[in-house]
């Protein structure tokens with residue numbers, strides 16, 4: 001029962017080449033029937049988003065705009081915005097609006113299915129988008145393109161969701177710039 | 179500085195769907211390590227456990243294995259991360275002068291849960307977690323970034339899988355000893371491009387324990403043959419968010435390695451055998467570059483020349499590596515145990531002749547956010 005929950009990646013049994021010499025039953029199982037308990041932990045949380053990201057999500061939700069913030073000391077621009085600069089550890093208080101375009105720095109096409117966590121049915125593409133006007137990358141979905149046609153260096157733009165509730169999916173995904 | 183030694187090691191066989199309960203795995207390896215050191219639980223002063231509440235499905239998971247680790251009536255503390263960091267904590271306790279013989283023990287039963295679900299919770303619930311990323315999809319983006327930057331081909335990273343599964347044939351504790359070819363890796367199922375099934379390590383169950391002692395106690399309890407010195411250690415962390423890093427950059431590993439080499443007064447060329455954290459094929463090449471065994475981007479070429487083969491200049495992952503058995507949290511500690519056996523000349527068919535200085539490496543966090551590097555010696 002519990003073994004049914006296994007990730008597909010554990011299902012090495014599918015490959016015969018991997019089978020030989022893998023399993024070794026312990027001696028005790030010859031005398032005692034193994035007992036296995038299925039289980040699940042369900043605990044609710046309410047995570048406070050905090051001042052910096054609340055402001056970011058607020059601008060995204062209410063204005064449909066993508067913002068970043070800039071370190072006053074070294075000038076590094078962060079998206080998602082940060083409370084303090086990675087390099088200088090100074091408060092990052094200057095906010096800058098980004099055009100929402102960027103370049104695919106790297107990507108992957110996901111083929112395995114994990115419906116409990118994945119936002120859509122595979123195959124689909126994730127990318128790290130180096131945002132125009134920022135020094136960091138934003139991780140998100142890349143859509144409106146055959147995932148196998150996504151390329152490093154491709155120009156993309158954020159698609160703002162019609163219905164927004166103040167989370168990362170207020171950006172629906174990134175799509176190629178025509 | 180006083181020296182600290184590993185005076186005993188104990189490991190389970192690494193396999194999937196292991197039938198022992200958590201505590202039973204810990205009983206097994208703690209007993210084996212004590213026997214290996216030639217001491218009893220009475221000589222143990224304290225325990226450092228390496229465990230993860232999420233993987234175990236219980237909170238304060240170290241408490242649940244305290245009896246099994248010999249901690250009854252003693253002090254037990256926990257590191258949530260890779261075993262290499264637990265060993266560092268154990269060594270620091272001894273060097274503080276307040277602690278005696280220390281058991282460092284790690285356990286993992288990942289095949290009882292869901293790897294994607296658990297590693298997804300490592301992402302920030304405020305931003306990336308909702309996107310459904312996990313350790314595999316994020317590693318795939320790192321692989322692509324590394325391969326794009328240095329022009330590395332999928333066939334080249336596949337060779338790591340061929341080497342390590344082949345090495346596992348000499349290790350009775352490894353889970354996936356296999357004779358495979360680059361073609362087999364290329365033809366295995368695409369998981370998250372560019373990573374195919376045989377580029378990925380299998381979630382594996384198992385446990386490992388090390389017994390650590392100060393020089394004075396090591397000499398009191400153990401023979402010269404069993405003692406392995408912890409000559410150097412270094413660790414360093416990169417930024418948390420994937421987008422705040424260049425995923426092809428190994429700056430944190432370079433810092434960690436520099437500290438470890440300096441402390442041990444050795445250079446990469448002095449290393450006789452290395453166990454590095456190959457959770458995925460491409461990682462072995464990246465980490466070998468970060469450890470200074472070759473220049474950035476040159477790992478694949480050195481591998482193709484045979485430098486990292488069992489009979490090469492620096493045998494890398496003669497145990498079969500994480501690709502052949504990947505008990506998360508345990509893996510780095512198992513790498514240290516493997517290095518200790520190599521230095522003691524007890525590595526059986528996979529013995530690297532004349533090994534005197536070994537390097538063990540562990541990572542913690544997504545895409546190798548932090549690294550711990552150990553230099554061990556006779």
Ligand SMILES: [Zn+2]
Pocket residue numbers: 071072073074075076085086087088089090
């Ligand atoms: Zn700054």
